[in-house]
Each structure stands twice: as structure tokens, then as C-alpha cells.
Amino acid sequence: MVKMTIEELRQQFPSLSASVNGCRLVYLDNAATAMRPRSVIEKWNDVVTNKNSNIYRAVHTTAALATKEVEDARESVKSFIGADSVREIIFTSGATASLNLLAFCAGEAFVGEGDEIIVSAAEHHANIVPWQMMCKRKGAKLKVLPVNDRGEVMVERLESLITAKTKIVSVAHISNVLGIVNPIREIADICHRNGVLLSVDGAQGIVHCNVDVKALDCDFYAFSGHKIYAAPGTGVLYGKEKLLNELPPYMGGGEMIANVKWEETTYAGLPYKFEAGTPNLAGIPTFIPALEMAVAMRSKAIIDNERGVVDYIMDELDKDSSITLFGNPKDREAKIPLFSISVKGVHHEDLALIMDKMGVALRSGQLCAEPIMDACGVTGMLRASFAPYNTVEEAEYFIKSLHRAIDMLR
Amino acid sequence: MLSLQEAKARVLEDFSMFDQWLDKYEYLIELGKNLESFPEEHKTEDRLIKGCQSRVWLNSEKRDGRLWFSADSDAIITKGIISLLIGVYSGRTPQEIASDDFAFIEELGLRENLSPTRANGLASMIATIKKTACDEQ
Numbered sequence: 211m212v213k214m215t216i217e218e219l220r221q222q223f224p225s226l227s228a229s230v231n232g233c234r235l236v237y238l239d240n241a242a243t244a245m246r247p248r249s250v251i252e253k254w255n256d257v258v259t260n261k262n263s264n265i266y267r268a269v270h271t272t273a274a275l276a277t278k279e280v281e282d283a284r285e286s287v288k289s290f291i292g293a294d295s296v297r298e299i300i301f302t303s304g305a306t307a308s309l310n311l312l313a314f315c316a317g318e319a320f321v322g323e324g325d326e327i328i329v330s331a332a333e334h335h336a337n338i339v340p341w342q343m344m345c346k347r348k349g350a351k352l353k354v355l356p357v358n359d360r361g362e363v364m365v366e367r368l369e370s371l372i373t374a375k376t377k378i379v380s381v382a383h384i385s386n387v388l389g390i391v392n393p394i395r396e397i398a399d400i401c402h403r404n405g406v407l408l409s410v411d412g413a414q415g416i417v418h419c420n421v422d423v424k425a426l427d428c429d430f431y432a433f434s435g436h437k438i439y440a441a442p443g444t445g446v447l448y449g450k451e452k453l454l455n456e457l458p459p460y461m462g463g464g465e466m467i468a469n470v471k472w473e474e475t476t477y478a479g480l481p482y483k484f485e486a487g488t489p490n491l492a493g494i495p496t497f498i499p500a501l502e503m504a505v506a507m508r509s510k511a512i513i514d515n516e517r518g519v520v521d522y523i524m525d526e527l528d529k530d531s532s533i534t535l536f537g538n539p540k541d542r543e544a545k546i547p548l549f550s551i552s553v554k555g556v557h558h559e560d561l562a563l564i565m566d567k568m569g570v571a572l573r574s575g576q577l578c579a580e581p582i583m584d585a586c587g588v589t590g591m592l593r594a595s596f597a598p599y600n601t602v603e604e605a606e607y608f609i610k611s612l613h614r615a616i617d618m619l620r
Numbered sequence: 621m622l623s624l625q626e627a628k629a630r631v632l633e634d635f636s637m638f639d640q641w642l643d644k645y646e647y648l649i650e651l652g653k654n655l656e657s658f659p660e661e662h663k664t665e666d667r668l669i670k671g672c673q674s675r676v677w678l679n680s681e682k683r684d685g686r687l688w689f690s691a692d693s694d695a696i697i698t699k700g701i702i703s704l705l706i707g708v709y710s711g712r713t714p715q716e717i718a719s720d721d722f723a724f725i726e727e728l729g730l731r732e733n734l735s736p737t738r739a740n741g742l743a744s745m746i747a748t749i750k751k752t753a754c755d756e757q
Contacts, residue, residue: 231641557695559674560649563735564697567642575673589675589694618646619696 214506216515219599222247222503226599233569236604236611241386241414241548241595242573243436249499254441257495265491266465279495284481287446290501291431292422297480298454300447301489305413306336308432308447309380311484312409313340315457316378316430320407323349326376328406330355330363330392332385332582337411341380355381357585361388361537362544368400378407383415383431387579387591388537389548391419398427407453413437417597418546420508423448440500441493447484454480461486507598519547519596519605526609527551532616536586547596550577556619558592564615570594570608624716627708628724635728644733648700655703658692669748672741674698678706680752686711687756689749698738701730702745709749717753722746 220226223245228235237245257279263272265280284296293299302308321327327341331354338352345352353371356364363381372379379401384391394410401408409430415421416433423431430453435444449457459466459477466486468476477483520542527535532554539545552558562574573593576583583590594608622630638644658677667677674695681688689706693699708724709717725731725746731739 557674557698559695559738560697563738564642564645566735567640567645618649 214509215511216599216601219507219512220601222249223599224248224251230569230571231567233567236570236600236607238594238596238600238604238608239571239573240417240597240600241437241593243442244417244439244597245599246439246441246496247499247503249503250439250441250496253496253499254492258492262492264488276491279498280489280491283494283497286498286501287448290421290504291416291448292424293448294424295451298448298451300449300454300481300484301494302432302445302447302484303443303490304434304436304445305411305432306434306445308445309336309409309411310340311447311460312430312432312449313344313380315460315484316407316409317344317348317350319457320377321345321348321350324375325350326353326373327351328353328355328368328371328376328379330381330385331357331585332361332363332388333380333382333579334386334411334413335578335580336413337380337382338581341378350377351375354581355379357388357582360539361385361390362539363390363392363397365393365396365400368397369404372400372404372406376404376406378409380409380411382411382413383421384418384546384548385537385579385582386414386548387550387577387582387593389414389546389550389595390537390539391415391544391546394426394428398429402427414546414548417504429453435493435497435500438500439503441490441496443490444493444497451480454484457484459483459486463487512598515602516547516596516598518602519600520545522602522605523547523549523594523609530613536591547600548593549595550591550593552586552588552591553616556616558588558590560619561592561612561615564618565611568611568614570611621711624708624712624720631704631708632724632727641733645697648697648704650700651703651707652693652696652699652701655692655699656690658690662690663692669741669744671744672698673737674741676702676741676745678702678745678748678752680756682714682756686713687717687753689752698741701742705745705749712753714753714756718750718757722750 225245261275263276265277284299287299288296342352358364398408407429410428412431412433417438429450431448433446436442464487465482466478468478527533534552536550558574562572565572575590662679663677667679669676669678674693676693676698678691689710691702691706
């Protein structure tokens with residue numbers, strides 16, 4: 211795909227031209243889910259219309275076409291994240307499903323009583339609760355790597371937190387609350403020299419970073435399709451092949467078996483061992499156009515636009531002392547255009563409701579990350595999360611609407 | 621004091637003066653700001669209305685056979701909504717409240733203009749007022 215300008219990019223996303231409450235929609239809830247380009251909608255439509263069939267087993271032509279779509283998507287994902295093999299790409303229903311699969315299976319394979327798992331203080335519930343559940347089952351302990359006042363994960367504390375009992379560290383590539391890119395390679399090096407595995411929740415990272423799993427040297431990387439413009443209900447768990455082979459299966463049935471006997475069942479090889487049941491055969495192929503779109507968004511014009519949004523919003527928020535921005539890294543390059551704020555004397559939910567009437571779609575509340583809300587001493591935050599197709603003009607409208615809403619509410 | 625029907629009609633009339641939802645919210649914000657202050661010691665777990673995204677406390681007292689409500693919330697629009705409700709229902713007999721259908725809420729169109737979680741919160745507020753009245757009958 212040729213490199214695009216931001217205007218050309220926006221034209222590819224039909225839902226960006228919607229209006230709400232008599233205003234032009236300014237969609238700033240991309241960290242929750244992204245808009246989908248026409249190519250993704252067309253792919254979904256094409257698969258459902260022309261290739262609708264269950265995959266793998268049937269010998270008929272339509273089944274072969276559907277199977278090819280899913281396997282082509284696996285190849286796309288493999289190339290996009292720089293994995294060694296398609297055997298390392300497991301399709302799931304989303305990042306949450308990927309992390310649950312991993313926490314369960316890695317728990318079975320590697321964790322015993324008294325062992326330890328470490329997560330950061332700024333994780334999404336999906337990277338906390340599955341580990342908590344596993345720890346409870348195994349009699350293991352969940353430890354927390356803190357973040358500093360700027361919202362940066364305190365990587366310097368990781369090595370001292372790791373003990374001989376530590377088996378797995380699981381951290382977000384980018385926190386969905388703080389919007390700061392974590393130094394995954396540095397964390398991976400610390401983990402590996404201590405014999406610990408590293409799992410990365412890449413739900414936000416896959417959208418805003420050029421993910422190369424080998425350069426990051428993470429052992430596992432989980433992400434959702436819907437945040438990177440693919441269909442909802444799709445997701446990926448990447449794992450190093452050697453490690454995935456050591457994990458037991460997660461769910462039973464469907465393509466995950468080799469032979470089923472009353473005495474004993476044997477399992478399929480990778481990646482099918484982890485893909486029980488009929489997969490999302492209409493959604494998975496949308497990874498192909500979605501990832502093409504993600505690559506096209508890496509043009510200089512679009513990256514410059516995104517950095518422009520970050521600079522503009524951070525400068526504007528800084529001007530108002532009644533606004534607190536959570537996630538303000540020393541190095542501004544590490545900040546993605548995701549801004550969680552609280553406003554003195556004004557409730558986050560009131561702001562979201564009023565700004566919705568002005569056409570601005572935002573998220574308010576605990577953002578699926580209650581522990582970091584508690585750590586920041588707030589009951590919730592207001593979050594604006596931008597995608598590469600959001601413009602500086604939209605950022606200006608956001609700031610204008612924010613001030614107008616604050617004036618109404620005070 | 622206005623009758624229950626008159627009080628409802630008044631709210632509907634006030635609300636219908638505004639075409640835009642933003643203006644209706646401004647009206648709710650004003651109601652919230654003007655709500656009588658609620659003692660801190662009343663902000664207890666048992667007065668908290670369950671099912672609201674923001675915190676809402678409701679206190680009720682029975683005097684001369686009538687129920688008197690007071691309330692507070694940490695979110696101003698929610699405070700405006702509960703203010704609107706207690707403005708209509710406070711000072712009524714438990715029988716009057718328990719037998720009311722609360723249909724005027726639908727006429728206000730509030731529910732459609734709240735997020736689903738807020739609409740649930742509104743339903744919880746109504747249910748709590750109703751239950752208090754039923755318990756006091």
C-alpha cells in the first residue's frame with residue numbers, strides 16, 4: 211500500500227464520518243476499540259459471502275478457501291510481529307483470552323506451590339486476574355512491580371523483586387491507563403539472566419509500536435485484533451515455539467486433537483493444540499487487511515501527525531493546574547497519544563457525559579485497572595485515546611470541549 | 621405543597637423548555653449544585669445506592685406520616701438526577717410513593733440520554749425510593 215496522508219487515511223474509515231448528538235463524531239476511545247477500515251469490512255463481507263465454511267477438515271472447495279484465508283492471516287500476523295514460524299501464532303478471541311490461556315497453561319507447566327509471579331502496578335485487569343486465579347490454584351504468590359510518580363514502571367526494582375522462586379513476569383507493553391511505552395527489551399534481559407519467563411500484554415503496544423518479538427526477546431506476546439482495526443472477537447497469543455511445546459493444552463475439542471481414544475487422547479501440534487473449537491473464521495481473515503493498514507500508517511506524515519497530537523495535548527493540559535495527567539514520562543517520546551486525566555472538583559463521569567453531547571467519545575471510570583486507580587488515589591479517570599487517524603484539529607476540539615465542560619460543571 | 625401529579629408536571633414542563641440535551645444537562649447540573657447539603661456522617665455504606673457508577677447516598681426520614689428524602693453524589697449530573705427525583709417524591713406518604721408508576725421518568729427521556737450504566741443507576745435510584753416507601757407502609 212502506498213504511503214498516505216492523514217486525509218486519505220481518514221477516508222478509508224467510514225465510521226469516522228458519523229455524527230452524534232448533532233455534532234461531528236470525534237472518536238477518542240481508540241484504546242477501547244479502534245474503527246475499522248473499508249478493506250477490513252470488505253474482507254469480512256467476502257469471507258461470509260463467498261467462503262463461508264468450517265475450516266480444516268472438510269474436503270470441499272469452499273472449506274479449502276476458508277482455511278486458506280485463516281492460514282494466510284496467520285502468515286500476516288507472523289510477518290507483522292517478526293515471529294520465526296506460524297506455529298508460534300495462536301488465534302484466540304482477544305488479548306484477554308490469550309492471557310487467560312497463557313496464565314492457565316504456564317501455571318500448569320511451570321508453577322508450583324510457593325512460586326512467584328510478578329506483574330506491574332499499572333496492569334489491565336486482564337493481566338492481573340488470570341495470574342491471580344492461577345496463583346490461587348497453585349498456591350503461588352503474585353508480586354507487584356511498582357510505578358513511580360510519573361507513571362513509569364520501576365524497572366530498576368525488578369531484579370531485586372525476582373527471587374529463585376520467581377517463574378514468570380507479565381507486564382503491559384503500554385499501560386492502557388498511563389500510555390507509556392515500557393522498556394520491554396530491558397525487562398526481558400533482566401528476566402532471562404535470572405531464568406524467568408516474560409509475558410507481554412501487547413493490547414496497546416501492537417497498535418503504537420513496531421513490534422518485533424525477536425528484538426524484544428519476550429517469551430509471549432498477547433494482543434487483540436479489534437484494537438488494530440481487525441474484527442472484534444479476534445486475538446493472538448505469540449509464544450516461542452520451544453515454550454509453547456512445553457505447555458499442556460488449554461481447552462479440549464475440535465482441531466486440538468491428534469487421536470481420541472477412551473484410554474488416552476493425543477494432541478495436535480502447534481498452533482492447533484491451543485485452538486479448540488471452531489475459530490472466528492469470519493473475523494480472523496480481517497487481520498490481513500488490518501495489518502496492511504497498520505503498516506501503511508507508518509508513513510512519516512502520519513507519525514508526525516501523531517507526535518503533533520502528543521505535544522499539543524501535553525502542553526495544553528500542562529497549562530491548567532486543576533488538571534492532573536496520569537502518565538507523564540521523562541522522555542516524551544515514550545508517551546503515546548493516550549491521556550488519562552482527573553480534574554479537580556469535577557467528576558470524570560460528568561465530563562464524559564457532557565463531552566459526549568458535544569460529539570467527543572471518551573472513556574471514564576476505572577478503565578479496567580482498579581489497582582492503579584487506587585494507587586493514584588482516584589475513583590476513576592477521564593481518558594482520551596487517539597489513533598493515527600485522529601487529527602490535531604480533533605485534539606484542539608477535545609481541549610476546547612474539555613474546558614467548556616469544566617466550566618459548566620464547576 | 622404541590623400534589624404529586626403537579627410536581628411531576630412541573631418537572632416535565634421545566635425540562636421541555638430546553639431543546640438541546642446539553643441545555644437539559646445544564647439544568648440538571650444546576651439542580652445538583654442547588655441540592656441541600658448532605659451531612660458527611662450520612663455518607664455510610666447502608667445509604668449508598670447499589671448499582672450506580674458514581675456514588676449516590678440516599679437518606680430517608682419519616683415525619684408526620686410522610687417520607688422526607690435527602691441525597692448526595694460525587695458526580696454532579698447524578699446529583700441533579702437524584703435531586704429531581706427527591707424534589708418530586710419527598711414529603712409524600714409512603715402509600716403515594718409505593719403506588720406511583722414513576723412513568724414520568726420515561727416522558728423526560730432521561731434514560732435514552734444516559735449511558736447504559738447510568739440508566740441502570742437511575743433504575744437503582746427509583747427502586748431504592750420505591751422500596752423505602754414499601755418498607756414504611
